[in-house]
Amino acid sequence: MNTADLIALDRKHVWHPCMQEKDFEDQPPIPIERGEGVYLIGTDGQRYIDGVSSWWVNLFGHNNPRLNKALREQSEKISHHIFTTFTHEPGVELATRLAELTPGDLSRVFFADNGSSAIEAALKMSFQYWQQVGKPRKTRFVSITEAYHGETVGCLSVSGCDLYKEIYKPMLMDGFQVQGPDCFRCPYKQHRDSCNAECFENMEQTVAEHHDQIAGVIIEPLIQGAAGMRVYPPVYLEKLRALCDAFGIHYIADEIAVGFGRTGTLFANEHAGVAPDLMCLSKGITGGTMPLSVVITTDTIYDAFYDDYATLKAFLHSHSYSGNTLACAVAVETLNIFRDEKILEQLPAKMALIEDYRERFEALAHVGEMRRCGMVAAVELVEDKTTNAPYPWQQRKGLEVYKHALKQGALLRPLGNVVYFMPPLTIQKAELARLLDIALEGVIQTTT
Ligand SMILES: *Cc1c(COP(=O)(O)O)cnc(C)c1O
Numbered sequence: 001m002n003t004a005d006l007i008a009l010d011r012k013h014v015w016h017p018c019m020q021e022k023d024f025e026d027q028p029p030i031p032i033e034r035g036e037g038v039y040l041i042g043t044d045g046q047r048y049i050d051g052v053s054s055w056w057v058n059l060f061g062h063n064n065p066r067l068n069k070a071l072r073e074q075s076e077k078i079s080h081h082i083f084t085t086f087t088h089e090p091g092v093e094l095a096t097r098l099a100e101l102t103p104g105d106l107s108r109v110f111f112a113d114n115g116s117s118a119i120e121a122a123l124k125m126s127f128q129y130w131q132q133v134g135k136p137r138k139t140r141f142v143s144i145t146e147a148y149h150g151e152t153v154g155c156l157s158v159s160g161c162d163l164y165k166e167i168y169k170p171m172l173m174d175g176f177q178v179q180g181p182d183c184f185r186c187p188y189k190q191h192r193d194s195c196n197a198e199c200f201e202n203m204e205q206t207v208a209e210h211h212d213q214i215a216g217v218i219i220e221p222l223i224q225g226a227a228g229m230r231v232y233p234p235v236y237l238e239k240l241r242a243l244c245d246a247f248g249i250h251y252i253a254d255e256i257a258v259g260f261g262r263t264g265t266l267f268a269n270e271h272a273g274v275a276p277d278l279m280c281l282s283k284g285i286t287g288g289t290m291p292l293s294v295v296i297t298t299d300t301i302y303d304a305f306y307d308d309y310a311t312l313k314a315f316l317h318s319h320s321y322s323g324n325t326l327a328c329a330v331a332v333e334t335l336n337i338f339r340d341e342k343i344l345e346q347l348p349a350k351m352a353l354i355e356d357y358r359e360r361f362e363a364l365a366h367v368g369e370m371r372r373c374g375m376v377a378a379v380e381l382v383e384d385k386t387t388n389a390p391y392p393w394q395q396r397k398g399l400e401v402y403k404h405a406l407k408q409g410a411l412l413r414p415l416g417n418v419v420y421f422m423p424p425l426t427i428q429k430a431e432l433a434r435l436l437d438i439a440l441e442g443v444i445q446t447t448t
Contacts, residue, residue: 003043006031027403035062038427040411049410051423051435056225056257058288058424060337067287067330067337074329083111083323090328097335098296101266104275108302110295110315111323115256115282116150118293119218121317122278123154125301126216126250132304132313138249142206142217144180148226149218149254158218161226176210178202180224181232184369184380185388192371197236204239207247216250216278217243221268222373225257228418229378231371237272250277250301256293260284261338261425264347264374277301287334288424292327343425347375353429354421357436366391366447378420379439381447391417397446404442410435412442419443 001009007028015021016029031043038061040048050058060067074090083091095109110125112118123141130138143149143158150156156165157172160180165172179202183192190198207214221237224230244251253276258268261284265271269279278301282293307313321327337343354377361370361379368382381398383391391397398414405412412419412435419439423432 003031006043030406037061037063038424038431047409048406049423049427049431049435049438051405051410051412051421051439053422053424054288055283056262056422057283057286059260059284059334060287060341060343060426061424062288064287064289064337067289067333070329070333071289071326074326079326080321080324084318088323088325088328090325090332091323094328094331094335095294097332098281098294101335102275102279102296103267103269105298106275106279106296107299108297110297111328112293112295113291113319113321113324113327114150115280115293116152116155117319118256118280118282118295119149119158119254120152120154122252122280122295122297123158123216123218124317125295125297125305125315126252126278128315129250129301129304130215135248137213138215140175140210140213140215141252142176142178142203142214142249144178144203144219144224145182146180146224146227146230147177147218147220148224149220150256164226176206176214178206180219181230181236183230183232184371192231192233195233195235197233197239200236200239200243204243207243207249211247211249214247214249216252218252218254220254220256221258222263222271223258223268223376226415228380228415229371229376229420229422231373231376231378234272237269237274241272241274241276244277252276253279256280256282258376260334261344261347262374262376262422264344264351266338266344285334286327286330287337290324290327290330291321292324292331341426347425350427350429350432351375353432354436357440360440361443364443364447367443375425376420376422378415378418379443381417381419381443393417400446401439401442404445405438408438408441410438412439 010029032040033043034041038049040050098109099107112121141158145160147160149159156168159165181199188198241251255267259281278297280295286292305313305315358370361367366381368380368388370379382388397417398419401419402412402414
């Protein structure tokens with residue numbers, strides 16, 4: 001198909017995710033033909049550095065030969081089979097290795113096929129657990145403001161981004177939303193590098209008051225991604241773990257975005273030295289090649305479901321593609337790559353390079369701050385730097401930087417006024433510098 005036909009048929013029949021399709025009148029969708037390392041390559045030959053890991057999924061570059069091989073070899077045996085009364089080696093190996101690698105006594109792996117599905121499963125598990133251990137009033141969940149946990153109805157119920165949630169509010173279940181950390185505009189006038197998570201008092205109050213109705217607290221550890229890569233300190237998670245223990249509620253960690261090395265460690269909870277009761281993983285789990293997700297939990301929770309069939313305590317939850325064999329095979333190879341290619345060991349030099357740009361960004365008249373956690377960084381554009389007043393969202397400042405970057409050969413899809421970087425972990429230093437230079441130039445042009 002030639003490119004013009006492809007775009008014409010796309011505009012006739014395709015409905016793109018998270019998109020006001022009318023925007024395509026200005027800038028039609030860009031057809032990509034293939035990938036090569038950090039580059040997306042268009043049908044016209046144009047190359048784009050994938051600065052956002054194709055929505056935070058890609059870890060080791062596109063068209064990765066090892067992941068391709070794992071996929072090919074598995075596909076020549078079987079691609080998928082029912083996973084309820086059957087099992088397979090890639091699934092068993094993946095579960096075993098995740099049980100070893102994840103913190104604490106997380107040991108039991110439940111498979112789903114995308115991030116939102118994992119969140120839904122974790123919420124249902126937590127809810128059902130309390131029903132089955134004689135605490136049937138514990139039915140509600142606590143989340144924090146600006147949280148993002150996916151787009152399905154259950155996920156939106158525990159999310160805090162009004163942009164995605166507002167219109168659906170009448171459909172959603174009732175929970176508690178607590179004011180979360182807001183380190184850039186900290187109401188306590190503290191700094192995230194030195195504070196003691198004073199803002200945690202909001203969580204303490206809600207939990208102390210309502211713990212008898214609370215099943216669990218769900219949170220994105222260290223980085224609130226969709227909220228604009230809002231980075232907060234590990235001490236918040238330490239306090240959360242202690243609070244959950246004190247009141248007998250589940251700590252549910254949504255590591256869908258931050259897991260698999262993004263924060264510099266394999267899992268973000270390692271920074272706080274704590275382990276959740278339920279942990280959701282997806283996105284990077286297959287290196288960005290296949291849809292797959294898991295909920296990993298403890299024996300304590302698992303055991304509350306384990307009984308004679310007639311007690312009806314089983315977790316009767318499934319998806320057609322639960323435990324997809326191809327996806328599990330690629331996920332195992334993803335863990336092999338972390339081990340064999342010493343991926344985490346190579347990150348500090350790249351983080352230092354990102355850090356080198358902080359002064360340059362923060363010297364600009366309309367940059368409120370540059371924040372970073374591991375290999376994720378964000379530049380927040382502000383209209384007034386003395387008050388940190390944001391640009392009105394209607395001005396779509398971030399989008400201007402995006403358009404500039406596209407022309408320069410980089411994909412930097414913004415989150416409102418926040419331009420962020422979440423490149424594949426294997427990005428080379430020269431590529432990373434190029435990405436940061438393009439962003440710097442884009443911010444200068446857009447804000448002067
Ligand atoms: C992406 C994301 C989800 C949802 O995952 P999907 O695969 O898009 O459904 C949930 N939580 C967080 C933190 C995410 O970044």
